[in-house]
Amino acid sequence: MSESMNVAAKKIADEMVQNAEKLKVIPSTLSNGTCVIDCGVNAKGSIKGGELFTKVCLGGICDVGISIPGDLSDIMAMPAVKVKTDFPALTTLGSQKAGWKININGYYAIGSGPGQTHKFKDSEIYKITNYVEESDIAVITLEADTLPNEDIAQYIADECDVKTENLTILVAPTASLVGSIQISGRALETGIYKMHEILDFDITKITYAAGITPITPVDPDSLKAMGKTNDAIIFGGRAYYYIEPAEGENLEELATNLPSSASEKYGQSFIELFEEAGRDFYKMPKDIFAPAQIIVNDMVTGQMFHTGYIDLERLKESFEVKEIINKK
Template sequence: MSVNEAALPHVEELCVRADELGVLVEEVGGATLIDAGLEAAGGYQAGVIITRICLGGLGDAGLTYMPVRGLALPAVWVSTDQPALACLASQLAGWRINVDGYTAIGSGPARALAKKPKKLYQRLGYEDQAEIAIIVLESQKKPTASVLSFIAEACGVDVVNLYAVLVPTNSLAGLVQISGRVVETGIHKLETLGLDPARVRQGFGVAPIAPLHPSPEVCMGRSNDAILYGGTTHYVVSGDEELEDLVNKAPSTTSRDYGRPFIEIYEAAGRDFYKIDPGLFAPAQITVTSAETGKVYLAGGVNEEVLLRSFGLSK
């Protein structure tokens, strides 16, 4: 099962529907670059398709709304029946790219070819041998030919077989695909607490989509809050061992830094992500059902007050 090959139809859809979806497609150094929010307008629909790409074609996503104190906030839902591969082997933003002064956070199927990070793929026991590579770049700049050549080489593919999707944080498509990481965020947190991701059979989640703002920093804060204070997830897991304890430790509510908009937490930490409690990075609410016993474990909850304050909607 190749996450790159499974995601390719969604990349092709972006290219075929480029005008309709508000994206720009061009060739850079032989690679195909799809701009979904830098010079292009992008939008909700492009964000949904990019979420499917990030999931390696092994999940689905769509638009909905989330009721919060009488408001109907736009939201994205995500589901997958291959959560370990879709979320950890593909969607996880696990590739920090820094080449010739260009920086980006890389996610999506290409990570499986480059094995970023290597230990994760060893734990998953997964390897992709596709001849095409698809990467999603969260950056405020367009990658150069040398950057794309570096990515292709790291993936072991010809640069002409590389597809790069560019989604700045301060773009609507970017905000959609960040909220579309709600299921992955929960699985990653459960894994760090000791749950074998292979035990997770299915995953479903919903998170509000943060309001667009011209500032990348404001969008960074709001998009984090969308998951930390508004994200809800549901998982079906094999076995029942330690599930109650794991779930109780998993939501963002357990973090010492919980309770303020992320931008305030970031400022208090001296703008140093490494000084922020890693336990904060989790959905607001996590529900896990044991496939064997039928027991359901629930922890956390949506924090409407902080969410609305972050989104600029508090009265």
């Protein structure tokens, strides 16, 4: 692919700055020249802002939209994030993956976005997708409760080997509207990560992918918000993968093992599993992080495999739904 993901993402970030008032975001420039876009710390954020933030996470080379599914009832007939990409492996594991844990000088954040192409330029994902980042700019998204200062921006710029004035940072807490949207937009990523890291499948065979997940209700409690956003994918995410398998390769086994319900730990909420892991995200069972429902299209044979299911009851419990039925 010839287009730089950082360049594509920077165009979106610039659009957000230009339309800051409409998007309810607050852009600012640090004294070292770094552009910081507050999408939920002090800013209110917006639905469109969440859509654009998600697109930046995916490197700008994808389609992201918000809709209310018309073919589903009950709780799933709520706003949902739709993601479509023609570069599934690269946009998800090469950009959207929350692969950068930032913990410096008392500042903690989880980093995503195409800036990782600089930080982790020798990563396997860029080798197998034949992607080389040639730009001198970096765009990073942070899941954090506070905004970065000049020292944090300098650290990120140094790690990306770019000048601070060529760095753009977008920030949204988990407990915010934009945070809810961008995390719900990760259904495709979780499935592709599971294929790659757990099922040992060649993810370059995924030609196209599309996913949809309900937007998590915003919860001001950061811990509860983290639980709800992950449960949205585990119990309510749907992903469609169009795959060209190697000769003689049967995708039925892949599809069978791919949804979250294939995990032995399925049924427990994210918070329950998080507590069992001593509140260490990286000690949690990896195979639970996957979409609830999967459709795999074998583009060689034309077969389609449909596995997993939407678990409305567990979604209701996680989202703390109180149903009020008014009948005359």
